[in-house]
Amino acid sequence: MSATEKKLSKNEGLKEDSNFLRGTILEGLADTSTGAISEADTQLTKFHGIYMQDDRDVRSERRNKKLERAYSFMVRVRVPGGVCTPTQWLAMDKLSDDYANHTLKLTTRQAFQFHGIIKSNLKRSIRAINDVLLDTIAACGDVNRNVMCNPNPEQSEVHAEVLKVAQELSDHLTPKTSAYHEIWLDGEKTISSEPDEEPIYGKTYLPRKFKIVIAVPPSNDVDLFAHDLGLIAIIEDGKLVGFNFTVGGGMGMTHNNKATYPRLGELLGFVKPEDVLKVAESIVTTQRDFGDRSDRKHARLKYTLDDRGLDWFRGEVESRSGIKLGEARPYTFERTGDRYGWVEGINGTSNLTLFVQNGRVRDDRELKMKTALREIAKIHDGDFRLTANQNLVIGAISADKRPQIEKILAEYKLDKCFDRPGIRLNSMACVALPTCGLALAESERYLPDLIGELETVVEEAGLGQDEIVIRMTGCPNGCARPYLGEIGLVGRSPGKYNLYLGAGFDGSRLNKLYKENVKEGEIVSVLKPIIESYAKHREEGEHFGDFTIRQDYVKPVKVSKTDWWAAN
Ligand code: SRM
Ligand code: SF4
DSSP states (O other): OOTTTSOOOHHHHHHHTTTTTTTTHHHHHHOTTOSOOOHHHHHHHHHTTEEEEEOGGGHHHHHHTTOOOOEEEEEEEBOGGGEEOHHHHHHHHHHHHHTSOSOEEEOTTSOEEEEEEOGGGHHHHHHHHHHTTOBOTTSSSSSBOOOEEOOOGGGHHHHHHHHHHHHHHHHHHSOOOSHHHHHHTTTOOSSOOSOOOOTTTOTTOOSSOBOEEEEOTTBOTTOGGGSSEEEEEEEETTEEEEEEEEEOOBOOOOTTOTTOOOBOOEEEEEEOGGGHHHHHHHHHHHHHHHSOSSOGGGOSHHHHHHHHOHHHHHHHHHHHHTOOOBOOOOOOOOBSSOOOEEEEOSTTOEEEEEOOGGGEEOBOSSOBHHHHHHHHHHHOOSEEEEOTTSOEEEEEEOTTTHHHHHHHHHHTTGGGTTOSOHHHHTEEEOOOTTTOTTOSSOOTTTHHHHHHHHHHHHHHTTOTTSOOOEEEESSTTOTTOGGGSSEEEEEEETTEEEEEEOOOTTSOSOOEEEEEEEEGGGHHHHHHHHHHHHHHHOOTTOOHHHHHHHTTSSOOOSSHHHHSSSOO
């Protein structure tokens, strides 16, 4: 049976009946008898960048007391290319204190997240975000999400050009429904006063989420191959001449469900700058029309490609766009990590990349990062850039302001935040508990401690400064892109993780399952001999992931569909 003949998934009906994403959201917000909204509206609010959650730490206590779950909302703010102004930073900082849990979460896709916003504060929060010209529409949902672009402090001139492309793609693919403004901004139609229609998406939007990213080689700090659509900037003689397009990346899978698997994007062809929007739109509409709307676990572009083939897909995109794609041009990626510290920019400016553990900007006893960044934002005349590794670049710092900024950094000890072992600086964890409803195990709250133990192992092995990419998630959905970690840990159940090894340091090879259901207390003892062997037997310049393949700890994943689940 073809995808179109199969019974549509429940979400398809919800979208169809939602009147362009309105549903009964307004009525739900007005209902003060509960902190929740209806199940159908929880699906629709995602398109508005809003997730209903509850505090899982107190779930059973509240159940015992016969109380409603402790509902609150997570709000995700789109930041195309991850770049925001100091004014916007200050507004996000204030919002986190006024309505959320006093922290700012910098996500793996260069967005801000707020946790713990109660229903009665939702509208105020969305208004505060829009007041500084940021928004939350399409931060989640079955649409194109935040368009990413590497922050690239080393290549500031090209960065500006490429960032513009990211912003144009973002604008072009933003849903056009006026529901967002009607619901959250009291009917103000700041974008358009035309009646609703979605020229690109139609009434039922896409079968599933869609993610776009741009990378400027040699940096792959955005993990280009993990996204549905990737644009690799091709620079010749210092000029941007176009992009290699990749399609079909995605991380999510389900434990024990062999029909699901992470997959890396593959090269589709070369596209000139003037054709980018048209070709991107054709890719989106091809997925709109051929993606599987019957099974949400098989609905991402990666499955459309594996089912129909890359050549078929290219033909469809070329015929829709009327543009013949060129042959992909040569490029080289070197790494997926961020480069910390100071880098000189253009026009006498400089950029500083800071390590933000798991992207959580907060004040705690050891480090008052949130206060320090607020003080910096008050005087900074450049920008802030959220990285795809959950870190932060204070960008385009003028020569004028640099001494003052350095003073604040020193006062709050932020100038030492990247003075840590390589394994910590290359770590990422997803949010997981207590807010994520899908978490099977801890992640953000556990990884820093685990790394503390691993730091002792790497330091004793003489590898303190070596970069080893380690990533953890609380479930197999892959939000911290764990299948691209040289060490990947994926939650199975409370206190247990699957351990994956062997990803490429440049982000071009997935890792593979090494050991299942490893208990928290055993992770270090499983990794210790491998790390010690790496210290003794690695070849000159060999990365940890490559070493684990060469030494046959795991087999390389070449074709996801066949290799991912195959035995080692
Ligand atoms: Fe994610 C769902 C957090 C990046 C794959 N993700 C979720 C939800 C919304 C849980 C839910 O649906 O109820 C999580 C909210 C947790 C919380 O309490 O905040 C969540 N995802 C995150 C973030 C915040 C992780 C982080 O610590 O930074 C990232 C936000 C990115 C953003 O700003 O938009 C985040 N999620 C990713 C990535 C990484 C990426 O895109 O580069 C992936 C893997 C790539 C991909 O899409 O394949 C990812 N998230 C998923 C999936 C699995 C999708 C799939 O195709 O199987 C889900 C579950 C789903 O969609 O059903 C999910
Ligand atoms: Fe939640 Fe799983 Fe994503 Fe982690 S990987 S944030 S546990 S959905």
